[in-house]
Amino acid sequence: MSETVSEKFDAIVVGAGPAGNAAAYTLAKAGLAVLQIERGEYPGSKNVQGAILYSHALEAIIPDFRDSAPLERHIVEQRMWLLDESTSYTGAHFRSEEFNKPPYNRYTIIRARFDKWFSQQVRDAGALVICETTVTGLLKNEAGKVIGVRTERENGDILADVVILADGVNSLVGQRAGLRPDIAPKDAALAVKEILFLPKEVIEQRFNVSGSQGVVIEIAGSITGGMLGTAFLYTNKDSLAIGVGCILEDMKKQKMTPAELLERVKRHPAIRPLIEGGEMKEYAAHLIPEGGYNALPQLYGDGWVMVGDSAGFVNAIHREGSNLAMTTGRIAAETVIELKTAGKPFSAANLAAYKARLDDSFVMKDLKKYAEAPDMLLDNPHMLGMYPDFLARSAQTMLTVDGIDKRAKQREILARLKQKRSLWGIIGDAYKFWRAFK
Amino acid sequence: MHIVVCIKQVPDSAQIRVHPVTNTIMRQGVPAIINPFDLFALEEALRLKDKYGARVTVMSMGPAQAEEAMKKALSFGANDAILVSDKIFAGADTLATSYALAAAIRKLDETRPVDIVFTGKQTIDGDTAQVGPGLAIRLNAQLLTYVSKIRGIDAATREIVVERRAEGGVQVLASKMPCVVTMLEGSNEMRFATMPDMFRAARFDVQHWNRDAAGIEDIKQVGLKGSPTVVAKVFAPSPKAVKAEMIPGETPAAQCTALVDRLFAEHPKLAADLLKHLDSLNHSPEAAR
Numbered sequence: 011m012s013e014t015v016s017e018k019f020d021a022i023v024v025g026a027g028p029a030g031n032a033a034a035y036t037l038a039k040a041g042l043a044v045l046q047i048e049r050g051e052y053p054g055s056k057n058v059q060g061a062i063l064y065s066h067a068l069e070a071i072i073p074d075f076r077d078s079a080p081l082e083r084h085i086v087e088q089r090m091w092l093l094d095e096s097t098s099y100t101g102a103h104f105r106s107e108e109f110n111k112p113p114y115n116r117y118t119i120i121r122a123r124f125d126k127w128f129s130q131q132v133r134d135a136g137a138l139v140i141c142e143t144t145v146t147g148l149l150k151n152e153a154g155k156v157i158g159v160r161t162e163r164e165n166g167d168i169l170a171d172v173v174i175l176a177d178g179v180n181s182l183v184g185q186r187a188g189l190r191p192d193i194a195p196k197d198a199a200l201a202v203k204e205i206l207f208l209p210k211e212v213i214e215q216r217f218n219v220s221g222s223q224g225v226v227i228e229i230a231g232s233i234t235g236g237m238l239g240t241a242f243l244y245t246n247k248d249s250l251a252i253g254v255g256c257i258l259e260d261m262k263k264q265k266m267t268p269a270e271l272l273e274r275v276k277r278h279p280a281i282r283p284l285i286e287g288g289e290m291k292e293y294a295a296h297l298i299p300e301g302g303y304n305a306l307p308q309l310y311g312d313g314w315v316m317v318g319d320s321a322g323f324v325n326a327i328h329r330e331g332s333n334l335a336m337t338t339g340r341i342a343a344e345t346v347i348e349l350k351t352a353g354k355p356f357s358a359a360n361l362a363a364y365k366a367r368l369d370d371s372f373v374m375k376d377l378k379k380y381a382e383a384p385d386m387l388l389d390n391p392h393m394l395g396m397y398p399d400f401l402a403r404s405a406q407t408m409l410t411v412d413g414i415d416k417r418a419k420q421r422e423i424l425a426r427l428k429q430k431r432s433l434w435g436i437i438g439d440a441y442k443f444w445r446a447f448k
Numbered sequence: 449m450h451i452v453v454c455i456k457q458v459p460d461s462a463q464i465r466v467h468p469v470t471n472t473i474m475r476q477g478v479p480a481i482i483n484p485f486d487l488f489a490l491e492e493a494l495r496l497k498d499k500y501g502a503r504v505t506v507m508s509m510g511p512a513q514a515e516e517a518m519k520k521a522l523s524f525g526a527n528d529a530i531l532v533s534d535k536i537f538a539g540a541d542t543l544a545t546s547y548a549l550a551a552a553i554r555k556l557d558e559t560r561p562v563d564i565v566f567t568g569k570q571t572i573d574g575d576t577a578q579v580g581p582g583l584a585i586r587l588n589a590q591l592l593t594y595v596s597k598i599r600g601i602d603a604a605t606r607e608i609v610v611e612r613r614a615e616g617g618v619q620v621l622a623s624k625m626p627c628v629v630t631m632l633e634g635s636n637e638m639r640f641a642t643m644p645d646m647f648r649a650a651r652f653d654v655q656h657w658n659r660d661a662a663g664i665e666d667i668k669q670v671g672l673k674g675s676p677t678v679v680a681k682v683f684a685p686s687p688k689a690v691k692a693e694m695i696p697g698e699t700p701a702a703q704c705t706a707l708v709d710r711l712f713a714e715h716p717k718l719a720a721d722l723l724k725h726l727d728s729l730n731h732s733p734e735a736a737r
Contacts, residue, residue, distance in 0.1 A: 166643040
């Protein structure tokens with residue numbers, strides 16, 4: 011078991027998700043000897059996403075990705091909806107012709123297809139990709155520097171100058187090596203999604219789009235039953251992706267199963283007519299690290315760096331994750347290439363450059379901006395429940411024409427608010443909200 | 449000794465998922481795998497490689513993406529891999545498939561004589577079990593089907609002895625080589641590839657043989673043209689109207705007793721046999737100890 015493969019690599023990337031692929035591709039393209047090890051049967055078999063592809067992150071890695079990547083629709087319209095439990099919804103739509111001008115800013119993708127493509131790019135760039143192989147631990151020298159990985163296979167110890175951990179939200183390798191703790195239930199969201207197939211024409215009609223135009227709908231409100239979470243509905247070419255995710259701790263408390271929660275979203279009158287008749291072709295669930303800035307572990311050490319979900323790089327407020335994964339993967343790889351070119355060792359002191367570059371990028375700046383948001387929302391569940399419901403009921407009252415004068419209606423609305431929350435409570439909420447999102 | 453193992457890439461029916469709420473089948477993203485029955489054939493061939501130093505070539509007829517299956521077979525330790533692939537082969541039934549594969553094996557035999565051709569008992573997508581026998585006829589080789597074990601090979605007399613599962617028992621058969629062997633499921637367990645073999649397979653250049661390379665001249669015998677099979681209709685069997693019934697009872701034990709009583713009442717022979725069996729157990733030497 012412990013015998014070592016004679017071949018040594020410049021870098022080993024653990025995991026073939028967006029972060030691992032971005033790192034492996036960047037390294038291989040620069041001519042480094044790269045081994046990428048994936049636990050699943052094929053690259054992408056363990057991956058789940060909504061899924062929106064943010065062009066900027068991939069563009070920085072593969073500038074001409076649009077020529078060959080399997081893309082579904084480019085986004086021209088974003089809707090932000092607040093859904094109550096089962097009756098009404100309020101929301102805002104933003105649609106702009108600016109989003110219709112190529113090169114497009116965002117696309118919907120189907121990850122099964124996209125990941126296959128991305129992995130092929132990694133192989134074509136020259137990386138050796140090995141699947142169905144679990145990394146069971148990290149090899150260290152006497153000084154404690156990581157010098158390679160141990161796999162479950164015979165003769166499965168492999169040496170490398172540096173190991174990039176891109177092994178996903180649970181990062182079992184990172185955990186076992188003591189590089190990070192297990193993810194806390196308050197820092198993880200459990201998300202489920204379905205892909206529902208509908209004829210292209212039906213999607214175009216229901217969402218008022220044509221050609222490769224698409225719509226994304228991000229959803230919050232008491233539809234999640236007081237649990238902290240959001241839902242989404244995205245348009246693909248001839249399918250819709252619909253999903254919902256909530257913080258694990260809340261789901262445990264409410265004993266809610268993900269399937270039940272998704273059914274509730276699908277039954278809501280705001281959603282039901284949009285997805286009606288869709289034939290379900292895929293059902294998937296995954297954990298999302300949503301702890302944000304305050305939950306980030308140590309990101310580098312002697313001979314290793316951590317990227318993507320395994321380090322918790324997700325901006326839960328803006329529903330961004332894969333772009334952070336790709337960017338951290340790329341920046342880690344660029345740091346490795348720089349050190350390699352300069353002939354410097356992969357010590358913690360030298361790999362600190364990775365963290366410094368991240369601090370300088372949108373990744374850390376955005377995570378820092380919303381550092382307090384996850385805990386604030388978790389501690390104040392009424393923010394995403396009571397207020398949206400109040401808004402919906404107020405609209406209901408004002409827009410119902412029934413012979414009651416408008417001032418009386420306003421008094422009724424105010425009375426309802428006071429009943430729910432004291433004036434000081436409202437001021438406190440506003441302050442907390444401002445602090446967390448400023 | 450040169451062994452050819454014929455494999456097929458099939459959709460992994462075990463991974464066709466069913467939605468927890470609607471109970472509908474979800475085909476999207478179902479990965480392609482090596483036909484599970486073929487893995488028993490491959491492992492048996494690899495054991496002969498370990499034991500007699502045989503050379504193992506895997507062969508498949510299929511589209512370009514079947515190369516993944518070939519690489520997987522290589523990772524287990526096969527020496528070489530040939531993918532017989534040509535647009536003209538599309539839509540082949542078992543008759544046309546065995547024709548193309550037999551031609552390719554004959555071509556291979558010219559440079560390195562083939563002693564045994566292994567296949568799985570059948571595939572999990574077609575379930576016909578016809579390609580193996582088809583190869584034997586076309587190659588004019590002995591046919592050994594439903595083989596559960598290779599007892600041994602005598603290189604001097606070119607004789608192979610196998611165990612064949614037949615109705616009511618096991619036949620021990622001796623045959624001359626060359627021969628075609630179709631392996632039964634459960635006859636062995638596929639090995640776990642070593643890391644060096646994983647590297648070798650990932651870097652291996654799988655040979656692609658088109659119809660010319662495979663020595664196929666008569667294109668009317670391959671692909672859709674060479675396939676007399678017509679699929680008239682594909683349908684899902686309608687669910688049987690079986691009613692569920694609750695067995696009443698105060699405790700689980702009482703429910704169990706009631707259930708056993710019901711089963712014995714409906715199947716008196718089963719009851720009698722079971723009682724006889726229990727009786728014999730009570731009087732066996734082991735029970736006495």
